[in-house]
Amino acid sequence: MPKDGIGASIKRREDVRFLTGTGRYTDDINLRGQSYAWFVRSQVAHGKLNKVDTTAAAKMPGVLRIFTAKDFEGVGGLPCGWQIHDRHGKPMLEPKHPVLAEGKVRHVGDPIAVVVAETEAQARDAADAVVIDIDELPAVLDMKAAVAGGPLVHDDIGSNLCYDWGFVEENKAATDAAFAKADHVTTLELVNNRLAPNAMEPRAAIGDYDFATDMHTLYTTSQNPHVIRLLMGAFVLGIPEHKLRVVAPDVGGGFGSKIYHYAEEAFVTFAAKQLRRPVKWTATRSESFITDAQGRDHVTKIELALDKQGHFLALRTETYANMGAYLSTFSTAIPTYLHGTLMAGTYKTPHIYVNVKAVFTNTVPVDAYRGAGRPEATYQIERVIDKAARELGLDPLEIRRRNFIKADEFPYQTPVAVVYDTGDYDATMNKLESLADLAGFEKRRAESAKAGKLRGLGVNTYIEACGIAPSHLVGQLGARAGLYESATVRVNATGGVVVMTGSHSHGQGHETTFPQVIAEMIGIPVESVEIVHGDTANVPMGMGTYGSRSLAVGGSAMVKATNKIIAKAKKIAAHLMEASDADIELKDGKFSVAGTDKSVEWGAVCLAAYVPHNYPLESLEPGLEETAFYDPSNFTYPSGAYACEVEVDPDTGHVKVCAFTAVDDFGNVVNPMIVEGQVHGGIGQGIGQALLEHAVYDGNGQMIAGSFMDYAMPRAGDLPFYKVDHSCATPCTHNPLGVKGCGEAGAIGSPPAVVNAVVDALQRAGKKVSHIDMPLSPYRVWSAIQNA
Amino acid sequence: MPKVTMRVNGREVSGEVEGRTLLVQFLREGLGLTGTHVGCDTSQCGACTVHVNGLQVKSCTTFALDVDGAEVTTIEGMANADGSLSVIQQAFQDHHGLQCGFCTPGMVMAAAALLKENPKPTEAQIRHHLEGNICRCTGYHNIVKAVLAASGQDVSAIAAE
Incomplete structure (x- = not known):
């Protein structure tokens, strides 16, 4: 075996170009004769679009052409890649998503017109001279209000409820019956906060067209150039695949936000042919905040039924999932098949029923963000278990161990359709207990107390379904592609x-x-x-x-x-x-x-x-x-156990993460250094979600966390060194490498650990606080302390 | 249009710019030095960090005309004369201090400025100094570790690779 083969932490070869400034990201590419696009976007969340007057703008220096919806008559809308059927077998409501807004604008940032000019500055100047006549309409932002007769985001589909999904619908009666007989029921209402993915490279796209060969080329910041070729070619612009080349060169992070097919990609490809010149567009960060698909945004009620010994009898949830104003590429699959299927977690719960209502609102579309549905599932399960443990007077580790699927019970059929192939949840929990030195917690707590700080410990497990996905299965579930x-x-x-x-x-x-x-x-x-x-x-x-x-x-x-x-x-x-x-x-x-x-x-x-x-x-x-x-025969099921220790300042509500330990089972590992780096990054994002990040809209639908001045990205000083371990490996049984996937684990497993730790700190200090919604900002924590 | 002249990575360059042209635009579009990146429009993310007369500045908030006559160093000027990686660059590779690479040039430039001022910074000092540089990939663990290592400090006790 070569010394640099499987299992070796060899250094990354790609680093040399990134460390010397010789990477090649989309915005680094400049084509001969290139022109520049600047988008004119809606500044209101909801409105009737009366008129777009480009007369003055068209006369501005350097302007080549100004495009509006009229130019896209006959061009397809941006497609949704997954059709969900609701509880009653009815297909979801699927509104049109035009490249440029037609008749109505539906979120701040909705593109209305595009100026193409010789320079970017000229395009931007002329965009300011485009006159937009809009009658502003009341915006609908709250999901429950949206489905209870709020203003319609899409008039033609007649409802803001995209679908009302039950999973597994046949489980509902047995689940309700188990609740009726249970000794104890723990109920928790929680919000999984909306996040802006914020890959550090803003999206960019360059369209190019070769008249002689009728060949289109799109350079774009994408995680999946072939998917963009398929979606844009077949559904939007009608370009056969052999006449369309899509290049995704170096891409500066994605985290899900660069999976989807966006209007700007279709625009530059379309406009390059019209103008017979390359057309380049690069987003500003402000534009990213109002156009990149965002993540999470679930409002959930979860109930856990238990017997006197703390054994789980049944689990029931009702979730409102925000779709935003349009259906992004994989948006509909996230709160359903990437969320409902994981509601068993690492536990034996005989009856599970998940209900999800997907709702249109006047906000930026929501789609997969690192973890995608699985963080939402994990957060609910692990928060409600922690609450149940407190109510029953059980140790949070013990209640979990009591309900774990045991190592000799694999393959394990869950009540929510999926079959876990391997895992050893006791092993990861045992490893966590020693690696995080949980035995020494009381001593550390006493030290913190001397400094006037409230120390808390949060523990949880997670499971995820990765290696997406068996095509025959996802086809049955509504996916419009093979995976x-x-x-x-x-x-x-x-x-x-x-x-x-x-x-x-x-x-x-x-x-x-x-x-x-x-x-x-x-x-x-x-x-x-x-x-x-x-x-x-x-x-x-x-x-x-x-x-x-x-x-x-x-x-x-x-x-x-x-x-x-x-x-x-x-x-x-x-x-x-x-x-x-x-x-x-x-x-x-x-x-x-x-x-x-x-x-x-x-x-x-x-x-x-x-x-x-x-x-x-x-x-x-x-x-x-x-x-x-x-084509995989099953998903893979990475799992793990995480522990977080925090110090809460009772005077200010500030939370400091003192220690974070992650024990993951990824199956076999090819490069431990890279795997550990993936976990670090995921934990950073998870702590960010738990303590700092929130894509907030005001009552009019303005994104008020729309810049890095306002949206609290985690910075170096907000985070500690982490302890990570992947030694408790149970290799995947159905792929040749025995690997499970490690990219999302950190972001899935860490938010509940942080919140559990903060609640623990307050409870130990005698404050009757059972839950605080993320992000746990100083104000929210301080308020919880004051109100306890 | 006014003309600007400066030394960039030891080479004298000049060009015509608009009054509103930013230093980062002059570097990227005027000189083709695309290693300096733009990650935001509010001077927060630090991907555009360069050195002007030896000081760390954000080139997205600096007018090209304001640095007329200055000495500018970008990520393209950071390697050793023989093309090999400098100590800081090498530490980033050795300790996996980068993933997508987009924030990396700014991180390296910020770290270099720190180590010039403070050759043996503590973990807390490093985290504080990098406050103006955002990374979305690494959770900062390996960036902080790389800067510690670049300063010659023992990082073997810090968990993970």
Whole structure:
């Protein structure tokens, strides 16, 4: 095995370009003859669009053309990728999402017109001269008001209720019956706060068109260029896939917000053909806050039924999930199949029923943000369990252990459709207990008390469904795409390997980790393997990177293709050594004949494949290149146990995170350094959600947390060093690498740990506080203390 | 249009700019030095951090004309003369102090300015100094660790790789 293969924390090769300023992000690309687009956007949340007067703006210096909805007559709307059926089997309400607003504006930021000019400054100046006549209408922001007869966001669909979903509907009666008989019921109402994803690179897009070949090219900040090609080509602009190339070069973070197909991508592609010039658009951060799909925004009532010993008997929830003004690409799947299916958590709860009402409001669309549905599920479960433990006088660790699915009970069929393949929740909890030194907590609490601070401890577990997803299953559930992944492995004549993968790296380090897998399989140096991604012209097909799927699905496709390569290479080696195929072994980059001293090097076999002078041409094609598609048979189920210690300042309500420990089961791990980095980042975002972040609208639908001055992004001083561990590994049983995915875990597992810790601190200080909604700002915590 | 002249990464450059042209626009669009990034429009995120006459500044809030005659260093000027990574850059790679790479140039420039002033900063001093640089990927753990390591301090006791 090479020293830099699976399990080695080798340094990232992509770092060199990022550390020297030679990365190539979309906004770094400039095409010859490029023009610049500037969007004129609605400044009101809801209004009737009477007139767009571009007369004065069109005469401004440098203006090439101004586009409005009229220019998009006959062009499709932005599609939603997942059709949900409601409790009664009725399809969801699905309003049109035009590229530019038609007749009405529905959120602050809704695009109305676009100025294209010679320079960005000229486009921006002219955009100020576009006169918009809007009759402002009352905005609907509160979800319960929206479904109780509030103003209609979309008049033509007649309701603000997108769907009323029950899961599993057949569980409802048995769940209600279990509640009726329970010894104890714990009820909790909570809000999962709306977040702005805020990848540090603002979105950008450049459209280009080649008249001679009728070829369109879109450079865009995307996590999945093939998905954009499919959605934009087939549903919006009507461009066949062979005439549309989508390139997602270096991408500066995504966290979900760069999965979706956005209006600006369709616009620049469309306008480039109209103008026969490249058209570039780069968002300002202010624009990001009112146009990037946001995350979370659930309002939930959860009830847990227990017996006297604290065993869970049933779980029931009612959630209002904000869709915003339009249905973003995967928006409808997040509160349903990525949320309801995880409501069992790591526990044996015989009866579970989840109800979700998805609601239109005059806000920015909401879609997947790191974790996507699973943080919302985890937060509810782990908060209500903590509350139940207090009500029953049980230790929060003990009540969890009492209800864990045990290590010998896998595969485990939950009451919410999914089957967990592996896990050992007692092991991760035990590891957490020692790594976080929970035994020493009382001593640390006493130290904090001496300094006048209230120390609290919060513990929770999480489970997630990653490796999205089995196509046959998601097809039945309403997905309008398959969710496989593809890879082409091309071996060159001199033995170097190029892997073209449909996964996309925007910080995850695929260029480093994927070669580790290939190097391990073949036994060649990691430097001999190169990864190509992010360009539909170079990669056969791909569904991209989200839902912690890259290694579990994309990596599996790569392993399949490499196995095909090895099988063919063995035939070539057998021919060269005049042996039988079945007797050939590959080890450390060398083919040998079992039981003999005959061998041939990897490089010699590769050369023979392309210089077939001595080659079985009658039975084998020359060349060494294979493509594979991998469609998973199940989700993967990473899990873990997290602990957070906080100090609350009783005078100000300020919360300091003193320690954070994460024990995760990711199955097998390819590069521990990168996996740990993923967990760190997720925890940072999770603590951000719990303590700082909130995408807040005022009563008129203005985003008042619309800049980094107002939206509290976690900064270095807000966060501690973390302790992370992934040694309690139970490998996935159904993918070839035994991997589960690690990208979202930190963001899923950490918010309840923080909130549990703050409530614990206040309870230990004698304050009767059972819940505080996130973010736990000093004001909210101080108020809770005052009102206790 | 007025003309501006400055030394950027040791090379004298000049160009015509508008009064409103920002230093970051001059660097990115005028000189093609795209390593300096723009992550916000309120001078908060620090992705645009460069050095002007040895001091750390945010180039998104500096007019190009205001630095006429100045000595400017960007991320492209941070590597050693032979092209190898400088101590700070190498520490970021060694300790996985970057993921998507977008905030990284600003982080490196901010860290370099800190270490020039304070060659052996504490963890708290590093976290305080990086207050004006936002990273969304790393949770800052490995950035702080990298800066500690770049200052020659032992980081082996800090958890994880």
